[in-house]
Each structure stands twice: as C-alpha cells, then as structure tokens.
Amino acid sequence: MKYLFIALFLILYCSLIKGDSKKFTVNIYDNDPLFSPDFENANGEKNGLVQKILGSDGNPIPADYTLTDSNGRFYIKNATTFKSWFNEVPGVSIRVPYELVLTQSTSSPNFYSFSDDTFFPINTLGWYNKSIKSNYPFKTYKDSQGNAQNFHFCLHASFVMSTNCKEVFNFKGDDDVWVFINDVLVLDIGGVHGAKSGSVNMTNLINKIHSDPNTKGNCKVGTYPFDFFYCERHTSASTCFFETNMGFTCSYFDYCGVCNGKGECCVDQKVNQCYTKKCPAPNSLPSGATNYQDYMTVVSTSNCGATDSNKCNIYSCNNSTGCVFAPKVCNDNDPCTKDSCDPTTGYCSFTPTNPTVTTTCLITGCNSTSGKNYSIPTNCDDNNKCTVDTCTEGQGCIHSQKCDDDDPCTVDKCNASDGTCTHTPIDKCNSNCPSCVAQPCKILSCNTVNSLCNYTDVVYQPSSVCYTASCDLQTEDPVYTPIDASCDASDKCFVPQCNSSTKACNRIPAINCDDNNKCTTDSCSGGSCSHAQINCDDNDPCTTDTCSPTDGCVHTPMACKQTSSCSTFSCKAGTCVATPITCSSSIKCQDSICKEGVGCVSFNRTCPPEDDCSSSYCSMESGECESKAYDPLPFSCQSIGVKVGVGIGAAAAAGIAIGGAVALGLAVFGSKKAYDSWKTSRGNVMSGSQSNPLYTQNNNNGNNPLYSSPSE
Incomplete structure (x- = not known):
C-alpha cells in the first residue's frame, strides 16, 4: 500500500506541478525564396557571417558578402537581401508579432525555457495569409511528414537582463542563431544546418562583453541588453529550444506592444515631395498607449543638394515637383566689381574691374555710380x-x-x-x-x-x-x-x-589693390596688383578651415555624424571618436540602460539571484538587491539525505518541500486543514502549485471529493 501511495503521489506531482510562464511579444519577419534568395539556399553551418558588434539600428551587420560554401553558394547575397531578415521590407518581408512564452522550471524556478521541435509559428500569417498568398505563385515546402510548412522566417527577441556573471543560456536549433549581450556577439551559429547546440556562460564572458565605457570587456554585475536573433531558412525541419536563468525582462514596450521594440507597426508617411510624417520614438508614448498616429510629426526629408559638391547651387524643395536649384546670386550692386561665387566654399567675392590708380600726373578708376571708367x-x-x-x-x-x-x-x-x-x-x-x-x-x-x-x-x-x-x-x-x-x-x-x-x-x-576680399593679401609690384591667398590653416585637425571674402578665415568644427543613439561622436585628432552615453536613474530600484535606436530607457530593476535556490528582489529602503532562499526549497536544492532517505511522510512532518511534493502529499494523505496549516506557515513560497486544486471548490457545481474531509 505504501508504494501505491508513492506511485499515486508521483503521478499527481507530475501532472499538477507546473511553473509560471513569462510572455513576451517579439517580432517575426516572414520571408520567402520567391523574394529573397538567402532563403532555401542550402549552404551549411558558417560562423563569422555577422560582425561582432551590433549595428546602430539594433540588428546584426553582415561581415562579408563574398563568403560561399564549397559549392560556391553564397551565405548572404548582399546588404539588400540581408535587410529583410530582421526588418519589414515592402514586397520582400512581412513583420508578424508573435507571443513568445517562456515556461518556468518546476525543479529550478530561476530557469525558464522555450521548446518546440516543430517550430512553425506563422504558417497562416505573413505571406501565407489567405488574402495575400493567392496573389503570388508561392512554392509549397513540406516537412519530413509531408506537411506544408512555412520554413522561411527570422525572429528577433530583445530583452534586458541583470547579471551577477553566473548565468547561462543554452540553445539548440536551426538555422542561424546569434546572441548579443550589451551589443557584443557572444553566440554565433550561422548558416543553414540541422539542429545545432550552443551556450553562453556569463562566467566565461570575462573580456568578451564591453560593460565599461573605457574598457571593452570584463563582465560586471549589472544590467545589459540581450538580443536573440533566430532564422529558419530551409526545409525540412524547424527546431528551437533554449533555457536560461538570465531573468529576462523588458525595459519598455513600444506602442506596438513589442518588448523593447522599434515601433515597427508605424510606417513613415510621405506627405509630399518635401515632407514626411515621421513615426515617434518607440518609447515616447505614455505607458500602454498605442495611438502613435497622434504623435507623428511632419519633418523635411527632401535632402536636396546633399550630393552636389558645387556650393554655389542653392537648393529648395517644391512640394509638388521636389528638389529645384538655382545658381547663387552674388551682387553687391556695384557696377565696378566682378561678382562671382566660389563653388568650393559658396562664398561670394567682388573684385574691382578697374581699381583706382593714382600717378603724379593722372588718376584713373571706375565710377561706381555709372560704371564708366574715368x-x-x-x-x-x-x-x-x-x-x-x-x-x-x-x-x-x-x-x-x-x-x-x-x-x-x-x-x-x-x-x-x-x-x-x-x-x-x-x-x-x-x-x-x-x-x-x-x-x-x-x-x-x-x-x-x-x-x-x-x-x-x-x-x-x-x-x-x-x-x-x-x-x-x-x-x-x-x-x-x-x-x-x-x-x-x-x-x-x-x-x-x-x-x-x-x-x-x-x-x-598709386594703385588701389584692394580686391574687397579678406581671403587675399593684396600687394603691388611694378605697377601691377597681385592677390595671394591667405593661409587659414589653424593646425587643428578637428576644424574645417575655409575663408569668407567678407569675414576672413572661418574655422568650422568637424561635424561627426551621430550614427548611434547610445554614443556621442566627437572629433579627436581628426577622427570621429565615439563616447558611450552613460544612462542613470536617481530613483531607487530603477535601472537605466541605453538601447540602440531608442536611447536611454529606465525600468524597474530585476535582481539576479545569488544561486538557484534563492530569489532576489530590490529593497525600496536600501535600493539594493537582496536575496532570500526559497521556502520550501526546490527539490534540486534539498540535501542528498532528504532526496534519498527521507520518506514522504517524514518530509511532511518535518515541513520540508520536495519541489511542491509535500503540499501534494498532504493533499493526498491529509486533510484540507492540514494543507492550509502548511500553506500559511510558509514564507517565500516558490512558484508552482501555489494553491491546491484538490482543495478548491468546483465552480461547475460539481463536488470535489477531496474538498470536504472526514477529518475537517
């Protein structure tokens, strides 16, 4: 009878103990070989397809488009084809929001996992939406069981994680997988291949992720962005599994509802040839707001003349026809000067046509009123x-x-x-x-x-x-x-x-050699004027030195293009150098990080646990993380003696939980009062079986045979 009870207990334990789950809305980008040659191109596993630093748009950057396999097949054809992997490109890829559900482990509650060996999340979505699919001659792709599936998509999940440099991330799947922590590549399984395994151990990431603005490297306890990129690019299987104790959370939700999203449900709208209605920043709306249309702003996007090196062409934009230009007019209203524009600088100069010459017996020059020589x-x-x-x-x-x-x-x-x-x-x-x-x-x-x-x-x-x-x-x-x-x-x-x-x-x-140009040194020799250009070089490599005929030397600081929302670029020794932006929050238990494409974001701190047997939280009093052991302890945290030698009854009497088993044991062998007494005596209750369904009144007007007990 004893063994029968134990068997019954194990059956109930396995069927009733379920961990909590975390749900994140992420983006999937549906591609198809009809539009993208990078898909259904069997080229095998290849590391090094992307650069080691994440791009300023928050996506990987291809490292080399010339890489091919032994049969000459390219891995990534070019920048244009790669863009559709993790962006919605009209006519090439379609963004599909997807709810990624991570399930908590019942034996190690700090671990969450996702597992699907037939991972086809958008079979009837994207290009395979009925209203779209009928318009294109799509080829049908089938799995090994002969079932039609969508094998051509990429997924991007963006989180933030707090680390004490002890966490792990384990993955198995196909095809491409790239993991970036703090924008640095830490897991690289590229190419088209069968299910491959890989892992990230924060302990081993010393000198691999840059966490300090002045030292690229060294894992430090802190909070970092975590980006997971996954692609399924070829038949005939699709596997995606990962587990981690990294404590993923979202620093913000964009107005599309996507965790750390880029606001991709909003598309810039062209107003006319000169102006575009731009989407707001992904995290700029009030929390929970989705009415991004009300926050769009009209900006000039004509960019007229950007590629014209002739600075004497003045560009403007016509709302109907677009860019137009006209030569710059240099006119000082003096008929005795030759007016011209320097195409290099765009400055006007006014050179006298007949400068005044005075000799002992004669004065010659030009009348600035009539323009006639005298x-x-x-x-x-x-x-x-x-x-x-x-x-x-x-x-x-x-x-x-x-x-x-x-x-x-x-x-x-x-x-x-x-x-x-x-x-x-x-x-x-x-x-x-x-x-x-x-x-x-x-x-x-x-x-x-x-x-x-x-x-x-x-x-x-x-x-x-x-x-x-x-x-x-x-x-x-x-x-x-x-x-x-x-x-x-x-x-x-x-x-x-x-x-x-x-x-x-x-x-x-005798001769007025002044050419009305402050960029020249005027002199006279042998009765003739000469105008030597002055040297405006200030020996500063971070200035562009030009000369204005009216103002003289102009030293314009070098403008560094701001290509990142997480760095400021300034000139040092003639080169634009990036200085990472430091994000901070003065609010207790709040972290701030910088997210590419967004900038600084602040959010509630997630504290990494000290070990797998404890949970952590941020104390609003101290503003610091504190850990507390799970009570009851998960089974994996019990001593060997408890795991092996302690019977269920003894464990119940001693108040020791075996991954929630004692609660269920009390449910099976005891009464509701015994269970309730045990439940209320626990302090930090672990997730999973937090209430006993056997002691819950049936809401369907049925009777729960264990709700009422003879011993109640």
Missing part, C-alpha cells in the same frame, strides 16, 4: 599766364617761362595780364658769331664787341623745393633729382609727394 589729369595750372604748365611723371608739375625766344640779342618780356610776349632787340648787338660752337647744356652768347663766344650753364628750375634740377648732357632735357632719395618715382606702385616744409618725401600708394 581718367583725371593732375591740374598744374599755376594761374600764371606767363608760364607753360606741364606735368612730368615722377616729378609733378613744371612751369616753364613762356616768352624765351632763345635770341641773345633780344629782351624777352611777358605781359602778366594777358600772357603776350614782347622781344625787344638789344642795340648794337651782333648775334653773328661764326666761330661759336654749340655745347650741350650750355647757353651760347656772342660778345658783340669782339665777336667772341660766351658760354653759360643751362639752369632749370626744380619742380618743387624737394628736387634739384640739372641738365642731361645727352638730351639737354632737365633732370629732377629728389633731395630725399625715397621719392624715386621709378616704382609705379607709389606716388612720391614732397613735404615742402621738411623737403622729405611721402610715398602714397
């Missing part, structure tokens, strides 16, 4: 009608006597009122001296008494007090030499001006 001679009129006024470049105005007839036998006079000349002969003057020979720079005169020649030096009057005058023996022209040697007029870039008080020379620029 030439203005120097006014040398000394208001003396008895002088001939001329201007010599480099010397200035010269005023020569008007009435000199070069006849030594006349007296020359000038009427100052009207400038008329009179030449009165000298009495008895004989100008005929046949023996006289002309000499350079000499004035010849004849002695009328003895007919001898007289020579006197030619004397020229200097043009100003700053010059001395002499006679050129070759040409007999006057030569004017500045008293101050710096007044040499041979340099056409300057006009010498004499200071009559000091007899010193002032060098005035």
Whole structure:
C-alpha cells in the first residue's frame, strides 16, 4: 500500500506541478525564396557571417558578402537581401508579432525555457495569409511528414537582463542563431544546418562583453541588453529550444506592444515631395498607449543638394515637383566689381574691374555710380599766364617761362595780364658769331664787341623745393633729382609727394589693390596688383578651415555624424571618436540602460539571484538587491539525505518541500486543514502549485471529493 501511495503521489506531482510562464511579444519577419534568395539556399553551418558588434539600428551587420560554401553558394547575397531578415521590407518581408512564452522550471524556478521541435509559428500569417498568398505563385515546402510548412522566417527577441556573471543560456536549433549581450556577439551559429547546440556562460564572458565605457570587456554585475536573433531558412525541419536563468525582462514596450521594440507597426508617411510624417520614438508614448498616429510629426526629408559638391547651387524643395536649384546670386550692386561665387566654399567675392590708380600726373578708376571708367589729369595750372604748365611723371608739375625766344640779342618780356610776349632787340648787338660752337647744356652768347663766344650753364628750375634740377648732357632735357632719395618715382606702385616744409618725401600708394576680399593679401609690384591667398590653416585637425571674402578665415568644427543613439561622436585628432552615453536613474530600484535606436530607457530593476535556490528582489529602503532562499526549497536544492532517505511522510512532518511534493502529499494523505496549516506557515513560497486544486471548490457545481474531509 505504501508504494501505491508513492506511485499515486508521483503521478499527481507530475501532472499538477507546473511553473509560471513569462510572455513576451517579439517580432517575426516572414520571408520567402520567391523574394529573397538567402532563403532555401542550402549552404551549411558558417560562423563569422555577422560582425561582432551590433549595428546602430539594433540588428546584426553582415561581415562579408563574398563568403560561399564549397559549392560556391553564397551565405548572404548582399546588404539588400540581408535587410529583410530582421526588418519589414515592402514586397520582400512581412513583420508578424508573435507571443513568445517562456515556461518556468518546476525543479529550478530561476530557469525558464522555450521548446518546440516543430517550430512553425506563422504558417497562416505573413505571406501565407489567405488574402495575400493567392496573389503570388508561392512554392509549397513540406516537412519530413509531408506537411506544408512555412520554413522561411527570422525572429528577433530583445530583452534586458541583470547579471551577477553566473548565468547561462543554452540553445539548440536551426538555422542561424546569434546572441548579443550589451551589443557584443557572444553566440554565433550561422548558416543553414540541422539542429545545432550552443551556450553562453556569463562566467566565461570575462573580456568578451564591453560593460565599461573605457574598457571593452570584463563582465560586471549589472544590467545589459540581450538580443536573440533566430532564422529558419530551409526545409525540412524547424527546431528551437533554449533555457536560461538570465531573468529576462523588458525595459519598455513600444506602442506596438513589442518588448523593447522599434515601433515597427508605424510606417513613415510621405506627405509630399518635401515632407514626411515621421513615426515617434518607440518609447515616447505614455505607458500602454498605442495611438502613435497622434504623435507623428511632419519633418523635411527632401535632402536636396546633399550630393552636389558645387556650393554655389542653392537648393529648395517644391512640394509638388521636389528638389529645384538655382545658381547663387552674388551682387553687391556695384557696377565696378566682378561678382562671382566660389563653388568650393559658396562664398561670394567682388573684385574691382578697374581699381583706382593714382600717378603724379593722372588718376584713373571706375565710377561706381555709372560704371564708366574715368581718367583725371593732375591740374598744374599755376594761374600764371606767363608760364607753360606741364606735368612730368615722377616729378609733378613744371612751369616753364613762356616768352624765351632763345635770341641773345633780344629782351624777352611777358605781359602778366594777358600772357603776350614782347622781344625787344638789344642795340648794337651782333648775334653773328661764326666761330661759336654749340655745347650741350650750355647757353651760347656772342660778345658783340669782339665777336667772341660766351658760354653759360643751362639752369632749370626744380619742380618743387624737394628736387634739384640739372641738365642731361645727352638730351639737354632737365633732370629732377629728389633731395630725399625715397621719392624715386621709378616704382609705379607709389606716388612720391614732397613735404615742402621738411623737403622729405611721402610715398602714397598709386594703385588701389584692394580686391574687397579678406581671403587675399593684396600687394603691388611694378605697377601691377597681385592677390595671394591667405593661409587659414589653424593646425587643428578637428576644424574645417575655409575663408569668407567678407569675414576672413572661418574655422568650422568637424561635424561627426551621430550614427548611434547610445554614443556621442566627437572629433579627436581628426577622427570621429565615439563616447558611450552613460544612462542613470536617481530613483531607487530603477535601472537605466541605453538601447540602440531608442536611447536611454529606465525600468524597474530585476535582481539576479545569488544561486538557484534563492530569489532576489530590490529593497525600496536600501535600493539594493537582496536575496532570500526559497521556502520550501526546490527539490534540486534539498540535501542528498532528504532526496534519498527521507520518506514522504517524514518530509511532511518535518515541513520540508520536495519541489511542491509535500503540499501534494498532504493533499493526498491529509486533510484540507492540514494543507492550509502548511500553506500559511510558509514564507517565500516558490512558484508552482501555489494553491491546491484538490482543495478548491468546483465552480461547475460539481463536488470535489477531496474538498470536504472526514477529518475537517
């Protein structure tokens, strides 16, 4: 009889003890070989198909598209085909929400598992939805039993996990499986193959997952994102099994109801050629809200001119036709400048067409009102009608006597009122001296008494007090030499001006070489202007150095593209370097992590248990995790003596639970009062058989034979 009771007890234990379950809504992406060549392509197991760091969109990044098997068959054809594995791509893949149920172990309550050796979760969904399937010539794929199945899909489950670096994750299945912890690949079983096994042991992940912003590696006690990627890509079986004590939870639910989802039920809506109604961030809605349509925002998405290197093309967007452009108009409204745009920088420049040039005797330039060139001679009129006024470049105005007839036998006079000349002969003057020979720079005169020649030096009057005058023996022209040697007029870039008080020379620029461009150094040489580009290099590799003709050098900090929602990118030594974002929460028992595509998220802390015989929780008083042994202890945590030598009756008397067996034993062999007494005396009751169905009143008006007991 004793053994009969034991057998009955074991039967009841196995049939009634069931663990709790955790349910997570995840995404499955239905693909079909009709649209994606990566499916139904038997190429075998291959590790290293994806990169070791998760992409900024939260999906794996293919490592090498050129990898092929021994028969030359590709594993992943290209980036376009791979995108549909874990994204909904119109016309290629369809997203199907799926409820993933993890079942708690009855013997080790910290472990949860999923097991299905005929894992075909979307047979009538996705492309195989009746309303869709009839529109395409899909081929039928069957399992080994001849049943039509959907063998072509990928699943992405995203969780967060708290670790004390002791947890494990065990997997068996086909085909591709990739597990990322903290965005680092920790399990790699790629390719099309039969059921393969793999595991992750956090103890062995030292130096493999980056948990510290400054040290990529070292498993540390903390909370991390956990991403599970699974694909079924080929007939004729589909197996998916995993078990873990990693304590998965969700940091948030997106407005599609997906655990740590990306809000993929929302699709951006094109408003017109220039604007798009964008979906909100996956976790931006109030908790539990699904009305994402009310949170969509209209943004400009034209991106006009992004690929045009000519910065003188000004782009705009027409809501009906899209991008249009027109050349940049550079106009300073000055007809005396040539207006142009630098296609490299987009800056306008205004170069004078006829810059002002000033010489000793002439000023030339352009009239900025009329746009016409002008030439203005120097006014040398000394208001003396008895002088001939001329201007010599480099010397200035010269005023020569008007009435000199070069006849030594006349007296020359000038009427100052009207400038008329009179030449009165000298009495008895004989100008005929046949023996006289002309000499350079000499004035010849004849002695009328003895007919001898007289020579006197030619004397020229200097043009100003700053010059001395002499006679050129070759040409007999006057030569004017500045008293101050710096007044040499041979340099056409300057006009010498004499200071009559000091007899010193002032060098005035003769040519205005200013091109109205602050990006050039203007100079003059030999009467011609030159404009050398200035050097704007600030020796900072993190700035882009350009020059604005109106402002001069511009040093624009290098813009680093922000390709991750969990890192900030800044320039260091000319290279964009990522600095991980640190997420934190000031609320007790709340954790914060960064999720790619979302950013920082905060959620209630899940505490990892110290071991498989205890549960953990976060104390709102201390804000720290605390552990407490299960009471009663699970069977696996009992001592060997209890497991082997203690009978059921003794265990019941001693108050020791064998995975919930004592409760059931009391239900079978005792009374309701005995069971209730035992139940209320327990502290931290483990999940599974938390109430006794044998002692629950039948809600269908039937009688439970064990609800009422003779001993009650």
